[in-house]
Amino acid sequence: MTWLDIGHIDDIPLRGARKIKTALGCVALFRTAQDEVFAVTDRCPHKGGPLSEGIVHGRSVTCPLHNWVFDLNTGQAQGEDGRVATYPVRIEADRILIDGTALGKRNAA
Secondary structure (H helix, E strand, C coil), X not given: CCEEEEEEHHHCCCXXXXXXXXXXXXXXXXXXXXXXXXXXECCCCCCCCCHHHCEEECCEEECCCCCCEEECCCCEECCCCCECCEECEEEECCEEEXXXXXXXCCCCC
């Protein structure tokens, strides 16, 4: 794995999101109320909604367009046949690191 420093944990508000742009599309980073950080593709497979604009609750995010709920650990839509890609993230000294190798292997958005 190649870890990329993408910012301070406080760059993402509690129960909020931040979007990063990559050559292959956008990735949404979410921070839960418990200071966990997750990274998933920023595009709902249902209607293409920007998940970074969704509502974070627990370890899930709700798409702002049609209310699909995604598990941030697995990317699986709850009760629906759909999922988004997830990417390894870790926190070191309050810095958010994402696996750059995994980002490079993703499909174009």
